[in-house]
Amino acid sequence: MSLALYIHWPFCLKKCPYCDFNSHVRDGVDVDAWQRALLADMAFEAEATGRRELGSIFFGGGTPSLMPPALVAGLIEQAARHWDFAPDIEITLEANPSSVEAARFADLATAGVNRTSLGLQSLDDNALKFLGRLHDASEGIAALDVAQKHFGRVSIDLIYARPGQSESEWQDELRRALAFGTGHISLYQLTIEPGTRFATDFRKGAFELPEDDLASTLFTMTGDMTRAAGLPLYEISNHARPGEESRHNLTYWRYGDYAGIGPGAHGRRCGTATQRHRKPENYLSAVTEHGHGMVEQRPLPRAEQAAEALMMGLRLAEGVDPAALARRFAITVPELVDADRIGLYERLGFVTRHDGRVAVTDKGMIVLDSLIADIVSPSLMDAP
Template sequence: MALALYIHWPFCLKKCPYCDFNSHVRSGVDIGEWERALLSDMAYEARITGKRELGSIFFGGGTPSLMPPTLVERLIAQAAEHWTFAADIEITLEANPSSVESAKFADLARAGVNRSSLGVQSFDDKTLKFLGRLHDAGEAVEAIGIAQKHFDRVSFDLIYARPGQTRAQWQSELGAALAFGTGHLSLYQLTIEPGTRFATDFRKGAFEMPDEEIASELFEFTRFRTKTAGLPAYETSNHARPGEESRHNLTYWRYGDYVGIGPGAHGRRGGIATQRHRKPENYLSAVAEAGHGLVEQRVLPSGEQAAEAMMMGLRLGEGVDPSALAARFGITENCLLDAERTKLVEQLGFVTRENGRLRVTGRGMVVLDSLIAEIVGPDLMDAP
């Protein structure tokens, strides 16, 4: 499997109340300093991985569309020097659909970006205000159109199962999203993450979340509606026309090697887990001192790798091959899965087995985290 490269740009104009990503608001950013740091961090990883084939680059954040296109171009060009680009390399950049940022799309495409992922979140102005977004619905619609003109592939995010949202409202919004004809949609249920402003507001009773029955109904409807539109769910929250799946994210979910640079970025390469300093200032200091932004580098025991691979793979519609995973990590299949519990959840219709692959059904996806905790071998983390 080809290597993947993740580049984290940590800055936003405003911190959204639901967001627990590593994002920061700063009054000023020294672009030259950040270019030097990211290039140095990238070069460090390239020396370790060697000149492997690179299948994808993903600019995430934060808000990468705030980056100058010249910086994006420089990072892509340097990646091409370090690694061998796959003929069909996928280069994705996350963007907010504001008019200021969408005005950069033509320059970003010329810089080498061929796939955009837009943080639309909703087509309703009242909802966008509740979610703390800086764009309105009109800007979102316009940005999708501009992106479709400049990038080979376009995806956008929507958040559903929001406070007070009805099935009829979500049906209408999802129908509007599908009408744009993009080949990929990321559709997430709103979750209350610890440490966010929403966590505080929810605790104070500022709003109520939909109950589990309503959320499950919306989830099942979403999977049905996208499938009938030709964009089936290939992962828990991601839907695509066949062939338009995010190749970068598939590297994560199939447990391939990926390099992560920039503040807070994680990586997995050769059985080693890496993490960069989260705070931008600490990251810059670390790179200046050591030539890289690493705060942690840890060899993963085979059992832990197998557990991660199972947890990631079961999110996919294609499922996992337990026998192949067990052989890959040098453990037994009985260690990988609790056979008795797996048989039980299969009888209950939460998973299926076909041609050696274990897949989670739509019913099982609703309770995926609990399901994984039930069937992944309890002693797996203790495996050498």
């Protein structure tokens, strides 16, 4: 499997109340300093991985569409010097749909970006205000139109199961979104993450989330509608036209190697987990002092790798092959999965088995976390 490269740009114009990502608001950004730091951090990772085929680059954030296109181009050019680009390399940049950022799309495409993930989040102005977004629905649609003109592949993000949202309202909103014709769509149910402003508001009773039964109904309806539109679910929150799945994210979920640079970036390569300093200023200082932004570099025990590979693989509609995973990590199948529990959940309609693969059904995806916790072998979870 090809290597993937993740580049984190930590800056935003505003912190969204639901967001627990490593994002920061700053009055000014020294672009030259950031270019030097990211290039040095990238060189460190290239030394660690060796020269390999690079299948994808993902600029995440934060708000990467605030990056100067020249900086994006410089990072892509340097990556091409460190690694061998796959002939069909996927280069994705996350974008917010403000008019200021949309105007950069042509230059970003020229820089080498061939896929964008556009954070529309909603097509309803009131919902966008609740979510703390800086754009309105018409601005988002206009940005999408610009993106579709400049990038070969476009994905959009939407958040549903919002407070007060009915089944018919989400059905209408999703129908509109599918009509835009993008080949990929990420659909996330609103969750309350610790440390966010929404966590405080929710605790104070400022709003309520939909009941579990309604949330389950919305999830099932979402899968039915995307499947009918030719974009079936391929991961619990992601839907794509066949062939337009996010190759970068598939590397994560199939437990391939990925290098991560930039503040707070995680990586997993050559049996080692890596993490960078989260605070931008600490990251810059670390790179200046050490030549990289690393705060932790930890060898991954075989049992931990096997458990992670199994849990992430079960998020995918394609599922996992326990026997293949057992061979990969030099353990036995009973050490990896509880066959009796899999048999029980198959009878209950939560999982299927075919040609040695175990896959979670749509019904099972609704309770995925509980299901995974029960399927992974207790001996694996208890291993040091």
